Amino acid sequence: MTIVYHDNPDSSKQTTTAKMSGTPEVPFGAEMRRKHFAFAPRYTPLNHGSYGTVPKSVRATHVALEAEVDAAPDPFISLDFYGRLAEQRALAARVLGAADPDEVVFVPNATTGTDTVLKNFEWQDGDTVLVYELVYGAVAHGLSWLEETRGVHVHVARPQWPLPDDELVATMVAAAREVQTTPGRRLRLAIVDSIISMPGLRVPYERLVPALQAEGAMVLVDAAHGIGHIDINLDVLRPDFLVTNLHKWFFVPRGCAALYIPRRHQPLIRTSLPTSHGFTPRRRLGVIDEDGETFTEMFSFTGSDDTTAWLCVQAAIDFRTNVCGGEAAIKAYCREVAQRSAAVVADIFGTEILDCPGSCIRDCFFANVRLPIELGTDDADSGSGSGKVSPEHAPRVVRWIKIRGERESGFYFQTWLYRGAWWWRLSGAIYVEVEDFRRGAEVLKALCERIRNGELARDPETGPLTA
Known part of the structure; x- marks a missing residue:
């Protein structure tokens, strides 16, 4: 099988064509660790799920990008970065099964992506968010902030893992209906995981998304443990929002996450976090201001930071394809x-x-x-x-x-x-x-x-x- 990740056949630098043999260059396990990773000899890494790591080849690409930006910061950041970023976003979108690459933007991590959604909603009296008790801690804190500052209600379902998938779906649907039938409450958003962080549990999110949408909720999928870990097809799943870390399982350097916002919901997301150059105000202040930019440009530069990791998606794909066998x-x-x-x-x-x-x-x-x-x-x-x-x-x-x-x-x-x-x-x-x-x-x-x-x-x- 031949895979081409870029649409531009004339760009040999940015086009990867690889044979997926299914056989890694060296055996997975200790030999792969010694040859392609840079762990300290005394350290045995049994906890990849928390912070991830990158192969030596991806690290070399990242170091080269950092040297390139330091060699000429102005043209790299002001003139070239957005176009190069668009290519990497397109790669991530393709892996995630999103036909429209402009429905995928990059943010530093899954927490930032989730918080971007939560803080952009125009919350109204009675609005309720449905979660289960194993929602990620940072997300729970973000919801607590909404309770304190916006009066949002948070309904916590308590399925007792381990439990069958049918029972989990039934429990969440029942919780959604409980919210919808409570006077003065409206189920505005539900948050589910692809894989719960602690304990590490796969969730039947492919069933939960349509089931909760059918109950009137928009659904945000916290797929921090998603890309590179399980198959995701956004055009089939059609969640309302999804965020996934590329620096956990996909071997992109920290911190890089993809935030999926379909075009039907992009008007809801008025600003990146922090609000910065790409924001288009409804009322312009009496200062010099540039013309409004596109939705994706709003997320491309939110202030000076090292976002060279965002340009390493191709390097990660090369390693996964050529060294690991696909x-x-x-x-x-x-x-x-x-x-x-x-x-x-x-x-x-x-x-x-x-x-x-x-x-x-x-x-x-x-x-x-x-x-x-x-x-x-x-x-x-x-x-x-x-x-x-x-x-x-x-x-x-x-x-x-x-x-x-x-x-x-x-x-x-x-x-x-x-x-x-x-x-x-x-x-x-x-x-x-x-x-x-x-x-x-x-x-x-x-x-x-x-x-x-x-x-x-x-x-x-x-x-x-x-x-």
């Missing part, structure tokens, strides 16, 4: 290594994987395994050597595990307390293998034993557990 090969390996590793880890811990029949939650690069820590019922149990820990000390437990794991063994563990149990979120990536997670599990099991023996309470870095 999207199918990447996705198959990352899903498999996460799920196989989870089985090994659960065996080492003597616990279980977060899962249930009829659910798609494990159809992704994440898996969640319960830690061997028992919850206590009161402060007397916490840190006493009883083997139990009070749930109120979860932040200290999480931080202690991160500190001790990284400093002592070169493992950074992403753990979380959810509904009465602690979970370790495993991130499958092309540069890790099952043996990495096996070694990490042995370290984490020992840390859990130390917690059960009361070491957490005696560690000065965590502070007193009774504080």
